[in-house]
Amino acid sequence: MSYEIRIDNFEGPLDLLLHLIRKNEMEISDIPMAEITSQYLAFLDAMQTLNLDVAGEFLLMAATLVHIKSRMLLPPDGVEEAEEEEADPRAELVRRLLEYQKYKEAGTALDSFPVLGREVFARRFPAPELEGADEGEFAAVGLFELVEALQKLLKGKPEASFHEVSVEQLSVTERINSILELLRGRESIAFDELFPSHPQRQELVVTFLAMLELVKLRMVRLMQNARFGVILLLPAVREEALEERLEIGDEVFGYG
Amino acid sequence: MDTAELKVVIEAMVFASETPLRPERVAEALEIDRSAAKAVLDDLVGEYQRLGRGFVLLEAAEGYQFRTRPEHGEWLRRVLRNRPFRFSRAALETLAIIAYRQPITRAEIEYLRGVDSGGVVKTLLEKHLVRILGKKDIPGRPMIYGTTREFLELFGLRDLRGLPTLKEFSELSLDSSPLEEEGVTESSAPSREELN
Numbered sequence: 001m002s003y004e005i006r007i008d009n010f011e012g013p014l015d016l017l018l019h020l021i022r023k024n025e026m027e028i029s030d031i032p033m034a035e036i037t038s039q040y041l042a043f044l045d046a047m048q049t050l051n052l053d054v055a056g057e058f059l060l061m062a063a064t065l066v067h068i069k070s071r072m073l074l075p076p077d078g079v080e081e082a083e084e085e086e087a088d089p090r091a092e093l094v095r096r097l098l099e100y101q102k103y104k105e106a107g108t109a110l111d112s113f114p115v116l117g118r119e120v121f122a123r124r125f126p127a128p129e130l131e132g133a134d135e136g137e138f139a140a141v142g143l144f145e146l147v148e149a150l151q152k153l154l155k156g157k158p159e160a161s162f163h164e165v166s167v168e169q170l171s172v173t174e175r176i177n178s179i180l181e182l183l184r185g186r187e188s189i190a191f192d193e194l195f196p197s198h199p200q201r202q203e204l205v206v207t208f209l210a211m212l213e214l215v216k217l218r219m220v221r222l223m224q225n226a227r228f229g230v231i232l233l234l235p236a237v238r239e240e241a242l243e244e245r246l247e248i249g250d251e252v253f254g255y256g
Numbered sequence: 257m258d259t260a261e262l263k264v265v266i267e268a269m270v271f272a273s274e275t276p277l278r279p280e281r282v283a284e285a286l287e288i289d290r291s292a293a294k295a296v297l298d299d300l301v302g303e304y305q306r307l308g309r310g311f312v313l314l315e316a317a318e319g320y321q322f323r324t325r326p327e328h329g330e331w332l333r334r335v336l337r338n339r340p341f342r343f344s345r346a347a348l349e350t351l352a353i354i355a356y357r358q359p360i361t362r363a364e365i366e367y368l369r370g371v372d373s374g375g376v377v378k379t380l381l382e383k384h385l386v387r388i389l390g391k392k393d394i395p396g397r398p399m400i401y402g403t404t405r406e407f408l409e410l411f412g413l414r415d416l417r418g419l420p421t422l423k424e425f426s427e428l429s430l431d432s433s434p435l436e437e438e439g440v441t442e443s444s445a446p447s448r449e450e451l452n
Contacts, residue, residue, distance in 0.1 A: 011345050011346055011349060011369065011371060012369055012370045012371030013370050013371070014369065014370035014371075015370075055371075055372075056372075057370055057371050057372065061370065096367075096368075096370070099368060100368060100369065100370065102422055102423060103349055103352045103353045103356070103368060103369075104345075104349055104352075105423060106352035106353075106355075106356060106419075106420065106422055106423075107345065107348030107349040107350075107351065107352040108348065109352075109420050110348055110351065110352055110355075110411060110420075111343055111348050113411045113412060113413075114326035114329075114412055115410055115411060115412070116316075116323070116409060116410050116411075116412060117338065117341070117410070118329065118333075118338075118340055118341055119326040119329035120314075120323045120324050120325070120326050120329065120412065121323065121324045121329075121332050121336065122321050122322060122323050122324075123271075123322065125274045
């Protein structure tokens with residue numbers, strides 16, 4: 001017996017079984033198990049000869065077929081089983097085949113629908129990424145905008161002072177808390193508001209780091225007005241969370 | 257606003273809407289009853305059908321959308337330089353199973369298909385045709401899947417009730433013969449023509 005092997009035509013063992021049953025015009029209600037099993041196994045053999053990987057599901061079905069075949073050879077065992085409705089060992093398999101066929105046909109029916117973008121077309125609109133973000137006029141701040149803002153701040157600070165001052169230790173945590181203080185009860189604060197008019201370089205850097213930490217902690221969101229480019233800090237958490245002071249040290253952030 | 261004006265405004269709303277426009281949204285915007293909005297929309301559907309223009313107003317995904325006619329698919333694909341895409345049989349089978357049997361777990365899909373379906377389900381998730389509805393309250397808490405609004409949009413289905421009636425088979429249908437000749441036990445099943 002020769003087989004035409006077109007593996008990609010079969011979705012799985014149930015599909016293959018359906019194919020074999022149809023091809024041999026077998027009665028679904030009375031599948032000749034010996035015949036179908038030997039044809040199924042011959043098919044798997046052919047697949048292996050062609051060096052095709054036989055998926056585990058196909059082997060599992062082979063085992064199921066052999067099992068059913070062997071159970072049919074055994075004499076009916078005892079009264080209880082004879083009384084059961086599904087005394088026929090093939091019943092489960094037949095039910096699965098019919099069920100599978102139902103959804104296979106339903107899939108084909110779906111495919112015959114006029115599909116959007118294939119048979120029918122609707123108007124197309126610009127891709128969402130070309131439109132403004134849905135946060136009204138605000139867009140999330142990108143890395144480049146942040147770096148630019150920092151550069152601007154650093155440039156704006158006076159170059160050097162003519163007298164030495166003792167170095168003041170600034171803590172990121174302290175700065176975080178003062179930003180939270182500023183934010184309390186307000187909808188937003190402008191980026192520039194964070195910085196005093198003539199900040200020390202160190203102060204500036206610490207404030208900037210504090211702002212980044214707040215973003216990382218998801219307590220603050222950075223948004224930018226699309227039209228004017230003003231960077232704003234918006235509280236991202238509930239009011240109560242903002243009320244709390246951070247009771248942790250700088251070491252946590254790795255600046256200790 | 258008089259009736260004529262109302263109709264024109266609603267028509268404009270559908271025209272400018274990116275996705276199928278739901279009567280609820282029309283009603284909300286115009287501050288009228290949903291049923292009033294729906295009546296005008298249905299009216300427009302009939303009007304466009306009668307006009308015999310290049311597009312019709314269609315109900316899909318519980319909304320209304322202007323779409324071209326299926327018989328012009330080939331011409332539109334040419335002008336839009338679209339290639340006709342094909343669904344794989346695995347995708348169609350799996351999609352059908354999820355559509356009819358939702359909410360359904362992956363294990364249930366695999367039992368019905370007899371094949372590992374992880375890859376197909378993942379693809380359907382990525383294409384937004386299927387979504388995770390939640391987790392089933394059985395040991396292992398497996399995820400349950402269902403179809404999306406995009407699924408209805410893609411196939412031009414009004415809602416899930418728009419799916420063709422499942423045919424119950426008492427015997428196997430032969431490959432070549434049309435479905436109607438087979439052992440269809442449900443007389444209410446629509447014929448192929450009705451589906452198109």
